[in-house]
Amino acid sequence: METADAVVIGAGPVGLFQVFQLGLQGLSSHVIDALPHAGGQCAELYGDKPIYDIPGIKVCTGQELTDRLLDQIRPFAPQWHLGEQASLLEPRAGGGFVVETAQGTRLHVRTVVIAAGVGAFMPRTLKLAGLAAFHGTQMRYRLEANENLQGKQVVVHGGGEAAVAAAIACASAPEALRPAQTTLQHRRDVFDARVDLLAQLQTLRAAGRIQVAVGALTDAVEQDGHLTALVLASPTGECLQLPCDLLLVRLGLAPKWGPLADWGLALERKQLVVDPATFSTSVPGIHAVGDAITYPGKRKLIVSGFHEASLAALAAAEWLAGHALALEYTTSSQRLQRRLGVSLANGR
Numbered sequence: 001m002e003t004a005d006a007v008v009i010g011a012g013p014v015g016l017f018q019v020f021q022l023g024l025q026g027l028s029s030h031v032i033d034a035l036p037h038a039g040g041q042c043a044e045l046y047g048d049k050p051i052y053d054i055p056g057i058k059v060c061t062g063q064e065l066t067d068r069l070l071d072q073i074r075p076f077a078p079q080w081h082l083g084e085q086a087s088l089l090e091p092r093a094g095g096g097f098v099v100e101t102a103q104g105t106r107l108h109v110r111t112v113v114i115a116a117g118v119g120a121f122m123p124r125t126l127k128l129a130g131l132a133a134f135h136g137t138q139m140r141y142r143l144e145a146n147e148n149l150q151g152k153q154v155v156v157h158g159g160g161e162a163a164v165a166a167a168i169a170c171a172s173a174p175e176a177l178r179p180a181q182t183t184l185q186h187r188r189d190v191f192d193a194r195v196d197l198l199a200q201l202q203t204l205r206a207a208g209r210i211q212v213a214v215g216a217l218t219d220a221v222e223q224d225g226h227l228t229a230l231v232l233a234s235p236t237g238e239c240l241q242l243p244c245d246l247l248l249v250r251l252g253l254a255p256k257w258g259p260l261a262d263w264g265l266a267l268e269r270k271q272l273v274v275d276p277a278t279f280s281t282s283v284p285g286i287h288a289v290g291d292a293i294t295y296p297g298k299r300k301l302i303v304s305g306f307h308e309a310s311l312a313a314l315a316a317a318e319w320l321a322g323h324a325l326a327l328e329y330t331t332s333s334q335r336l337q338r339r340l341g342v343s344l345a346n347g348r
Contacts, residue, residue, distance in 0.1 A: 001106040004030045004079065006316065007099050008113050009086045009260075012040025014290035014305030015115035016069040021313030022113070023076030024336055027320075030107055032099070034122060036083040036142065039066035041117055042302070044253060048194075053303065075341045081105050085122075089263045089286070097285065111316045114272060114281070114288040115309070116260060124251035126157060130220035131227075131247070138227040139247045143169075146177060152245040154179040155230060157217065159186035161193040163250035168200050170248075171209040183242060185213040185232070213242055260292075268294050278315035279308050285319060287312040 006022050008015050011033035019029045035044060039062065042051075046062030054065060084101035092098045092108060099107045123141035131139050143149075149170060156167040167184040184191075184201070189212055191198060204210040219231035221241060229241040257270055266273040266282035271294035274280060279287045289308035291300045298304070318325050330336045 001098070001108050002030070002079070003108045004028050005109065005320075006030070006111045006113060007032060007097075007107055007109045008078075008115055009033075009089075009099075010040060010115035010117055010290070010292070011035070011038040011080075011082065012115065012117050012290065013042050013065055013069055013302055014117075014309055015040065015113075016066070016073055017306050018113050018115050018289060018309040018313065019073045019076060019078045020069070021309050022316065023073065023339060024330070025313050025317035025325075026339065027111070027313070027317060028078075029076065030079040030081060030109065032081045032084055032086050032101060032105075034083070034085040038070060038080075038082065039063065041255075042066060051302075053301070055303065075339065085258060087259045089260075091283070091285075110285075110320055112286045113309075113312055113316065114260070114286065114292055115290045115305075117291045118255040122254060122256050123249065124254050126217075126247075126249045126251065128217055128220060130222060133222075134220070134227045134247070138245065139249065141249050143248060146173075148177050149173065149179040149246065150177055152179045153181050153183070153243040154246045154248060155183045155185050155213070155242055155244045156248045156250055157185050158250040158252070159188065159191050160250070160252050161197060162252055164191050164193040164197050164201055166248055166250045167210055168197065168204060171204045172200075179246075181211065181243075182209065183211045183213050183244075185215075185217070185230075185242065187214065187216055189214050213240075215240070277311070278319075279312035280315060280319075285316075287316055 005027035007030045008018050009032050011031050019031060022029050042062040043066045048061050050059050050061060051065060052059050054060060081101060084103040084105055086099060087102040088100040090098055096108055096110045097112050099109060154170050156163050167182055170179050171182040213232055215232040215234040217230055218233050220227055221229035227244060230244045232240045232242055234240055272281055272288040272292050274288050274293045274295050276295040279289055281288050289312050290305040328336050
């Protein structure tokens with residue numbers, strides 16, 4: 001079981017800034033998030049969309065904000081557990097907390113900060129008879145970076161931007177990794193995506209590198225324990241078979257509250273009740289920030305979350321120390337500057 005000062009559950013912008021604030025207090029962090037990358041909802045849903053209300057930044061995209069925050073926390077070298085969902089949180093005899101993930105990670109930490117937003121973002125699932133046996137093998141919700149799909153018949157299921165982008169990525173992969181055929185399957189020949197993605201889709205369709213199959217999936221065809229095809233009911237009533245070696249389901253993401261509701265923390269309308277002075281929950285040593293919490297006057301804004309993360313880090317450090325701590329400033333505190341790796345000679 002790994003040990004650390006703190007674990008931050010949630011790697012969205014507020015969770016990332018929480019790591020920074022904990023680092024300023026001299027606390028090392030592990031970070032858990034169900035998504036396979038940092039940035040949370042901000043990067044997943046607003047990765048290329050403009051944000052205008054971040055102090056000191058006139059405009060940036062969700063991914064740009066994530067990249068800036070990741071650069072800011074680099075001096076504190078957090079340990080990442082991405083693509084993992086926190087499944088258990090309980091006090092440990094002798095002090096601290098045990099945190100486990102559904103994927104088997106076990107941590108012993110001194111304090112916990114929950115920055116889970118509206119919940120863990122999980123893929124919307126496809127329920128189709130005969131597919132369960134292929135989950136994680138021939139039926140997937142994500143591909144690995146630069147995954148070798150050469151010679152495979154890949155079917156991408158979905159009608160939104162995620163599905164269109166995935167089909168384009170498959171069809172545009174280097175020739176040594178590219179599928180033999182990429183098929184984008186949706187109930188209609190209409191897709192909800194950015195104009196530039198739709199233009200790329202049209203170009204690849206015209207070149208024969210993406211086929212579009214319209215209709216409703218009704219069944220899966222298995223042969224010798226392998227998925228070989230999908231049964232499609234076309235709009236004209238025909239029953240067709242789509243050859244399929246790999247089904248990539250891209251129906252978007254949905255937030256799920258998950259096991260957090262069973263951790264014994266006080267809740268109000270599926271939000272964690274906190275003290276707005278310290279952002280502590282009903283369990284001493286466990287703090288919470290961001291969209292996961294409620295208190296009088298709470299507003300679900302990123303800037304509000306940054307404020308909450310600052311106070312939560314100080315409160316966590318004081319709780320661990322057992323006494324109040326003097327407030328220090330990065331402009332004048334040599335201790336904070338050393339933690340940040342700032343050169344005292346030139347201030348950079």
